[in-house]
Amino acid sequence: MRLSRLLRLQSVFYNQSEKRLASAIQHMVGSKPFNLSLYKLALKHTSIAEETINGLKISNERLEYLGDAILGAVVAEFLFKKFPFRDEGFLTETRSRMVNREALNQIAIKIGLSKIIEKEFKGKNLSAHKSIYGDTLEAVVGAVYLDRGYDFCKKFILKRIIVHFDVDGIITTTSNFKSKIIEWSQKENKEVDFKTLSVTGNQRFKEFHVHLLVGGEVVAEGKGPTKKKAEQDASKNACEILNLDF
Amino acid sequence: MRLSRLLRLQSVFYNQSEKRLASAIQHMVGSKPFNLSLYKLALKHTSIAEETINGLKISNERLEYLGDAILGAVVAEFLFKKFPFRDEGFLTETRSRMVNREALNQIAIKIGLSKIIEKEFKGKNLSAHKSIYGDTLEAVVGAVYLDRGYDFCKKFILKRIIVHFDVDGIITTTSNFKSKIIEWSQKENKEVDFKTLSVTGNQRFKEFHVHLLVGGEVVAEGKGPTKKKAEQDASKNACEILNLDF
Secondary structure, eight states: OHHHHHHHHGGGGOOHHHHHHHHHHHHHHSSOOSOHHHHHHHTOOGGGOOBOTTSOBOOTHHHHHHHHHHHHHHHHHHHHHHOTTSOHHHHHHHHHHHTSHHHHHHHHHHTTHHHHHHHHHTTOOOTTOTTHHHHHHHHHHHHHHHHHOHHHHHHHIIIIIGGGSOHHHHHHHHHOHHHHHHHHHHHHTOOEEEEEEEEEEOSSSEEEEEEEEETTEEEEEEEESSHHHHHHHHHHHHHHHTTOOO | OHHHHHHHHGGGGOOHHHHHHHHHHHHHHSSOOSOHHHHHHHTOOGGGOOBOTTSOBOOTHHHHHHHHHHHHHHHHHHHHHHOTTSOHHHHHHHHHHHSSHHHHHHHHHHTTHHHHHHHHHTTOOOTTOTTHHHHHHHHHHHHHHHHHHHHHHHHHIIIIIGGGSOHHHHHHHHHOHHHHHHHHHHHHTOOEEEEEEEEEEOSSSEEEEEEEEETTEEEEEEEESSHHHHHHHHHHHHHHHTTOOO
16 A cells, blocks of 8 residues: 555645646545546547657557456446346346447546546547547546556446446346337237247257247347247347347 | 355365365365355356256356456456557457457366366266356356455466466467468468558548558458558458468
8 A cells, every 4th residue: 555655645746737637536436546647548538649759659548448348347246246037148238238338428428527538638629539438438447447456446336337327227128129029010010920940959958949020021030048038039139130229 | 254254164064075176176266165155156057057946047157247257357457467568459359369268168177177067067978068168167257256356366367367378379369460461472472462542530540541452452451540550450351351370
């Protein structure tokens, strides 16, 4: 902890803009940053990154890569514990819906990160970089992890990021591909049917293979260890093929 | 830590096979398991999992999902720190080569996990499940994480798993798509050329778009923030298109 105390002492030497940044980070993360330079780097989008003499561009992309992995691990555990009776297919799907770019963009706005980013860009046009908020949020997660360690970072993610997810909303759409397809078919006045093609494997390890038919024509196929899961899988594929939004 | 001490006391009541398993886990992980049931679950491949009365199948797949995420985070940080001057594209590519199924299968054999799995299968045929070793390794990582927390699990991954990776070998193939292509062209007596099609963006944020030509014909294209990276990207795509193995 000695190094971190030393780093904290640095705050005495902050200039005005560093003081403002440190206070904004404290507000967002929940605690004063130990090493402010990590957060400065996290805010350095590649479009405003300067090139060093040897042609290296110092941007937040490496921190984004790290933050993405840490965020993925924390969200994985969060879902693992929240849904003790759901299978890994459901967990994987829900996780990828939670950490997608658009969802992270929204959360960056909610926790005030967007305001900090806009200051860094000093009035430059941000609209060319659609995913800048979400990318930077991941980089900030990486910075928090390096600055404060896993346990602190996990708390930050749980209390300040995940809390903004509409997990129930995400789950409803994750689990209901089949009902989505049926709802669509009723609206479009089409007939949807499932046909089991084959059941392979032994008593313990079965695999069902089904077709999803719309008006008698095969639209998608699906596989799974139970008939229900295979139909869900086929419905999910059909939703993608038919471009059904959620 | 009280719960963990209580769980440790359980070991007094282990039966013979549990004693053997606990000792094998200790040997592999580097410390006695607190909660042996987590490791038992980690070894429960879906093909030997039993169904409960309400149709739920208790297998290691959920733990595998969790372990995959934790392993991903630890490997991400390992590479982040090992290569302070490489960009996120290189880090992402190297990571995915490290945690792929085949690499994990090999490591499961090296650390003796395969022997434990074979005991669990009690002579049943394992050959139908190609990736069982790697899958189970991920599940074991998930079990170690839940049993002992992030810091312990990170040490386990660094000292007992990553140590077996031929990181340098992986990197050579990751970084050298361009030299691979050139080497191939010399062997095949063909002429390889790169052509820059366009450079878009402003001074700070450029994107190069290049074509890779073999004997005058376009084989692949690539993009990147520098000419070198765009050529590397095109070479990588060409390696895939031309089925050049590493």
